[in-house]
Amino acid sequence: MASIGFNELYFLLQGLKWTVALTIIGFIGGGIFGLLVALARTAESKALQRVTTGYIAIFQGTPLLMQLFVVYYGVALVGLNVDAWIAVAIAFTLHASAYLGEIWRGGIQAVPKGQTEAAKALGLHYTSRIKDVILPQALKISLPATIGFLVQLIKGTSLAAIVGFVELSRAGQIVSNQTFRPLTVFAIVGVMYFLICWPLSLWGARAERRLQTAAR
């Protein structure tokens, strides 16, 4: 049995770096598209509502793993020769946009109708109504669920290993195979995930408590 030294730890940290990078990309890309999804889902146009309802249903009704495969082989099929990286980033962005879109749709609809009416009566246009009046309130309402999804997303990045992407879990597997110390290696990997996810979960719980006190 080989020992776990600096090189092994360094390799795991490299994996951690990709996990974090993939999460950030998925969250930012998913956030931007998710906002569009949420806005379309709550728009007055019935056609937009239907299209986005379908989009959300597809991504919530299929496993993330399958979405990864479809995008990974799909981009190859349309003749694009892209990196695993880009394929995975696209898949996570799409996945996150559907979930965040649905979470924020709920937040937008939880803002009392009187807010939109007051804004309209003042002559504010759609952009200002959304940006200045509705979203600040909706995102606050949605913060606990958004953080909850972020934690899911971090853990979900481990699925990217399946298409050859070396993130933290895959790095752990490789080190474990080299050192024959699976328990120690995965304990370290687990602690790394935990150290990222736990503070986020705490933050989410605190945001939720704050909302509940504010509602009382």
Added chain:
Amino acid sequence: MPQTNASQTPLIAMEGVGKWYGAYHALKNVNIQVAKGEKIVLCGPSGSGKSTLIRCINHLEEIQEGKITVEGTVLTDSTGAVDAVRREVGMVFQSFNLFPHMTILENCTLAPMRVKKVSKAEAEATARKYLERVRIVDQADKYPAQLSGGQQQRAAIARALCMEPKAMLFDEPTSALDPEMVKEVLDTMIGLARDGMTMICVTHEMGFARQVADRVVFMAAGEIIEEAPPEEFFSNPKHQRTRAFLGEILAHH
């Protein structure tokens, strides 16, 4: 000051207005003209269409029949017409509808900055002027939740005034207030009336109606049943339904 004069075009006119919610006929052939500076009190039983009527004037609700004109602009579904009308007409709601994530001052400056594109400094100066007028300028930097109901409603009035509208619509502005706060809001509205604001007020405050209304309009089941100056309306109501309604209102006060 010239009094309302027949040749003058009305500031707000509704002609043969019909409104349906799905199959439900909420407004039936509504005709009403409001001259500049005129104060109308709109009353009637719950569900008679009072809110619907005033919400049609600033296009919070669409009409299916008839015509609404505000300051010469015919209200259509076009953005241009809706914008033009909303610039002239302010609205105050029963539930205040202040923006809870903004201070009172920010509530008052948002629309002037976004819609009229005035500078922040200018918007704040205007806001302070109107907050002074509703006597809560000392609360300018607080958030709505930190104010009493009466203060919040006065802030909402100031917010509407900051757009310098030609007319104000009030939808039961004192109905959500504790009794001890009703007077401060009514006093603010009386002050506004004295300064010559054109007003349509949905309210059951009959003391207010007597004091400021030029005309009291009574609605039932989506129709305007009767309208008259307050003395006449209260002392000599013509319709059975008006008498029944007044009997109930007065019994409660």
